[in-house]
Amino acid sequence: MNKAGQELTAQVWNLAELLDRVDNDQELLRDLLNIFKEDFPRTMRSLESAVAAADLKNTSRLSHTLKGMLSSLGGTRAAAAAAKLEVLATAGETTSLKGALDALGHEAATLVPELNAYMAEVHR
Amino acid sequence: MKILIADDEALSRRLLEKTLERAGYEVIAVENGKLAFEELCKPEGPRLALLDWVMPELDGPGVCRAVRVRSEQTYVYMVLLTSKGTKEETVLGLESGADDYLTKPFNAEELRARLRVGERILLLEDRLVEARENMRFRATHDPLTSLLNRGAVMDLLTRELHRSHREQRSTAIILGDVDHFKRVNDTLGHLVGDEVLMEIANRLLGAVRSYDFVGRYGGEEFLVVLNSCDPAFAPTRAEEIRVAISHRPIQTAKGPLSLTMSAGLLLSSEWGMKSLEELLHQVDNALYEAKSAGRDCLRIARPALKAEPLPAPLPQSVRLRH
Numbered sequence: 001m002n003k004a005g006q007e008l009t010a011q012v013w014n015l016a017e018l019l020d021r022v023d024n025d026q027e028l029l030r031d032l033l034n035i036f037k038e039d040f041p042r043t044m045r046s047l048e049s050a051v052a053a054a055d056l057k058n059t060s061r062l063s064h065t066l067k068g069m070l071s072s073l074g075g076t077r078a079a080a081a082a083a084k085l086e087v088l089a090t091a092g093e094t095t096s097l098k099g100a101l102d103a104l105g106h107e108a109a110t111l112v113p114e115l116n117a118y119m120a121e122v123h124r
Numbered sequence: 125m126k127i128l129i130a131d132d133e134a135l136s137r138r139l140l141e142k143t144l145e146r147a148g149y150e151v152i153a154v155e156n157g158k159l160a161f162e163e164l165c166k167p168e169g170p171r172l173a174l175l176d177w178v179m180p181e182l183d184g185p186g187v188c189r190a191v192r193v194r195s196e197q198t199y200v201y202m203v204l205l206t207s208k209g210t211k212e213e214t215v216l217g218l219e220s221g222a223d224d225y226l227t228k229p230f231n232a233e234e235l236r237a238r239l240r241v242g243e244r245i246l247l248l249e250d251r252l253v254e255a256r257e258n259m260r261f262r263a264t265h266d267p268l269t270s271l272l273n274r275g276a277v278m279d280l281l282t283r284e285l286h287r288s289h290r291e292q293r294s295t296a297i298i299l300g301d302v303d304h305f306k307r308v309n310d311t312l313g314h315l316v317g318d319e320v321l322m323e324i325a326n327r328l329l330g331a332v333r334s335y336d337f338v339g340r341y342g343g344e345e346f347l348v349v350l351n352s353c354d355p356a357f358a359p360t361r362a363e364e365i366r367v368a369i370s371h372r373p374i375q376t377a378k379g380p381l382s383l384t385m386s387a388g389l390l391l392s393s394e395w396g397m398k399s400l401e402e403l404l405h406q407v408d409n410a411l412y413e414a415k416s417a418g419r420d421c422l423r424i425a426r427p428a429l430k431a432e433p434l435p436a437p438l439p440q441s442v443r444l445r446h
Contacts, residue, residue: 017229022142028139031138031142032135032139039135061178065133065178067207068176068228071228071229072133072139072228073135074229
């Protein structure tokens, strides 16, 4: 992988920052990834329903939750996408919600395989 | 030290929980603001709290406001932890009663350092409360015997007299004076005199109920207030309290001393709404009568009558031995 590619990967998932946050505790890291694996898809589904229903209040609340979850885990780019969706929902930008949700979905689709690969690696 | 974490998001909650456990805290983790407030209201609840801003039921600033309303409770140091980060939100968070503010995702080292600031503030608060309590005690208690001092016992007596008048009950006031106490000081020294006064204070306290008052009225004079005391039993109770001094010798550094106490008794129900000064004057007269009658006895102050002797036989006067 070239240098630019490495930087892009680091932005998707900032593992170094996360390891620092958990004091290199691999057991805690596994715990957090397991919580994420369970909570993220469920919250994402609720968010998709809220956007489809143009429910601004729940869109704002759920994207806020995802933003917290993703940033705690070092998912920098996905967290930024969730933050953008939260801002739009809070501002009442109904027409932009679908696009922002897709962007979040795209970032999540890039992040999740990296997390899964790491889990598979540490479990080996 | 206990710390409360309130965060509705499980991942952040777990991360905080583990980080703080590792830092030596006893962690209580809840998932909404209402539960956070309940935990903080418990008598032995945590005094350090990390509160997420956005939470169901009650948000972080809402918890801060609710906690700050209860002014009578011990101080809780609260840190708002949130991804919100504008100046307006920071001001809003601090105005709601939060002590500090940290943005997510947190840095573990910074979090621990900020919590140590909180612990220092709480320690300072503990010291202030302790100093205030010590000052309050010193202002209301006699330094030698730790009994209520004259001012404090008079204040309590005033309140008790109003209450007993309102509830049509009777308060018994006993003014006791240790017989020949001057001889103890003169012949055995003031240190022995102090020992005697401390033991008398203990005996008087041991002879009354938990809701009665005992105060040091003067040098060797003690004021005992029996709240809601049935007038029919008051003379017997007063006599028991008085005899608690003479029934066995007082152990001192210079040997055992047998001492007696003379006392005056007054029942508020027999005097109507008289002033405190008047009642104390009357019970003092009764004490004077007891002294004049040869000491080691009780006399009752009765309105329009002179102080009268007790009908029951009195214990034999015990002379001071040394």
